[in-house]
Amino acid sequence: xxxxKIIQTLTHLLLTIVITLFIITGFGIVxxxxxxxxxxxxxxxxxxxxxxxxxxxxxxxxxxxxxxFTLRKNFKNNFKIx
Numbered sequence: 001x002x003x004x005k006i007i008q009t010l011t012h013l014l015l016t017i018v019i020t021l022f023i024i025t026g027f028g029i030v031x032x033x034x035x036x037x038x039x040x041x042x043x044x045x046x047x048x049x050x051x052x053x054x055x056x057x058x059x060x061x062x063x064x065x066x067x068x069f070t071l072r073k074n075f076k077n078n079f080k081i082x
Contacts, residue, residue, distance in 0.1 A: 018058055
């Protein structure tokens with residue numbers, strides 16, 4: 001497995017984790033009573049808001065990398081010179 005492939009896989013995995021956390025913390029801001037009970041008080045409304053706010057920059061960076069890798073792969077596949 002090449003270094004590029006490892007970076008792509010790591011980017012996709014981290015993006016999945018960040019998006020999942022982003023959705024859960026967003027839900028924790030809006031419906032904090034439900035999320036607080038489900039997490040046994042660990043994820044309260046202020047903590048959800050703090051995590052949600054801090055995830056914006058990593059989300060943008062990982063999403064940009066994901067789009068770049070996808071476009072690069074599609075560009076290489078569509079414009080191969082034989």
